[in-house]
Amino acid sequence: MKSIIVKKLLAATVGLSLAIPTMAIAADDTIKLGVAGAHSGDLASYGLPTVNAAKLVVADVNARGGINGKQVELLVEDDVCKPEVATNTATKLVSSGVHVVLGHICSGATKAALPIYKNAGVIVMSPSATNPELTQSGDYPNFFRTIASDDAQAKTQVDFALDNRNLKKIAVIHDKGDYGKGLAEFAKQFIEKSGNAEVVLFEGVTPGAVDYSAVVQKIKRSGADGVIYGGYHPEASKIVTQMRKKRIDIDFISGDGVKDDTFIKVAGKSAEGVYATGAKDNSSNPLYTAAIEAHKKTYGEDPGAFFDSAHAAAAALLNAVEKAGSTDTAAITNALQANDVATTVGNIHFDERGDAVGVGFAVYQVQNGQYVEVK
């Protein structure tokens, strides 16, 4: 069964890639939107929702009469999420005269493909590549994304700790795992870079230990006025409970590993006042619900991974082309940075590095046994 699906997908991809050049020749006066990503292989489930999203957005735009009088045309190319394939994919898209590209899906493939687009002056926007370097290195002025980068959560925590809570001495604790330690290390970097606060303690705790009072005493001794914790809720609830039992009433800020109702249930009254960052909630956004409905109507099922950020990216790209009035790189870049656009992930524009402003994480606080967004 699975192999039949894979074969059908392959056939569809091959069919599409064969069909596109002929179409491109037939209609020269179109806006060409490339869609590159993993459309077959192990990671196809990450890439195919983006194709669906692009198709929905393009169908919508074309039905409204296109952009500046031109119809939008999709060029779909598979990179199987492999850097070595992605360079070929990019070359192929560039040589078929693509104007803007939605993709790639995986960070590694994106990084490999970007120099080719950069040389050709093509704007690229990824719905899913989260590697911080892609925007922060400054190497790729043609790159944008509608998803928060890996370190965005730590950035949100540190900004909140320094600006809203005015913390000066922060203890950064983690659970030694990939997720927790990664988050904690980013937080430490951001605190040190800011220069407004210092990291007075940076420690890993052993998950599952029966008692964390020694580390809690160490936090107290460090003179910290706040804790940033990278890890999951079982350890967080033990540490918070023991802190409160020892009458240490300093801020406790954590991430989406703790923004879970089990944390509140287990930590009980000690959970009150704890801060945790978590993904922004889109469910009240009418564009988001409309996009989900449209997907269900067209494809008969719920959309897959990165559908909402891909939908937003396609909309933002086409909106920028429309605002720019041309497919000139500098004009599109300006339009992306200058104009707020309403998308499935909220109202966004892009900063000078290419990260979307308005997506990513919000800070929540436990109030009366519930996580409430801190405005």
Add this chain to the structure above:
Amino acid sequence: MEYFIELLFSGLTRGAIYALIALGYTMVYGIIGLINFAHGEIYMIGAFTAFIVSTVLSILGFPLLAIIVLAGLAAAVWSSAYGYTVEKLAYKPLRHAPRLSPLISAIGMSIFLQNYVLLAQTSDFQPFPELIPEFDFMEPFVHIVGSSDMVILVVTTLMMVGLTLLIKFTRIGKAMRATSQDRKMAMLVGINVDRVISATFIVGSALAAVGGLLIASHIGQINFFIGFIAGIKAFTAAVLGGIGSIPGAVLGGVILGLTESFATGYVSSDYEDVFAFSLLVLILIFKPSGLLGKAEIQKV
């Protein structure tokens, strides 16, 4: 200096927690020379029983003291039933088998009980009610040692003393010592060895259940896996102190707890396990039978 005392007490609390569970390991090993890997699971079942009973009783509006006593009793009885059954099912049929067979059987029992509770109770952490209240008279010292820490320290000491008295001065204690020295000879002088072994499992399981109640109340959360992690550390403590020796289990637990606490306090908590297990290796190199253990003489 105050920091030192704070670390000392957090080490003692941790050590007492290890010791509470280690007592059960060491008792069973002392009598039948088996490392009962399912002991951690008995402790976990005790914690779950106490959790269920105390939740029901607090809904019915019982006073706190009654809840603690009844939940403790229920947990002790229920865990003892499990301990007794595990011995009858998994260890007794293998009593004359090579030493490795009951060990494997114990590991199997441990996995079985974990998964049984996982299926019956879900894998989520459950909030354990705070059964040990915060005593008012502890308030001035609360930054050093909390009420539940104090209760755990006192109960562990009482249990160690009580167990020592039981083994030294009672009839069943004498029978236990005889069985531990030479099982065949004990049978020949008319001791019902099966009953002695059952009694050992019952007492050990009851201790684990009381430990489960106290520790879960101290930590505030339980799930099916707590027994495994605590069991590994408790087993280490028992080996450190000399497995088979009751004061040894407590001494081993306290040394392990203090090592971890001071390693965290003065070096880094990233290395607490490194220090704890390095100490274990060092002690076993110089004293292979543990601190208070008797050197095992090969009987021919």
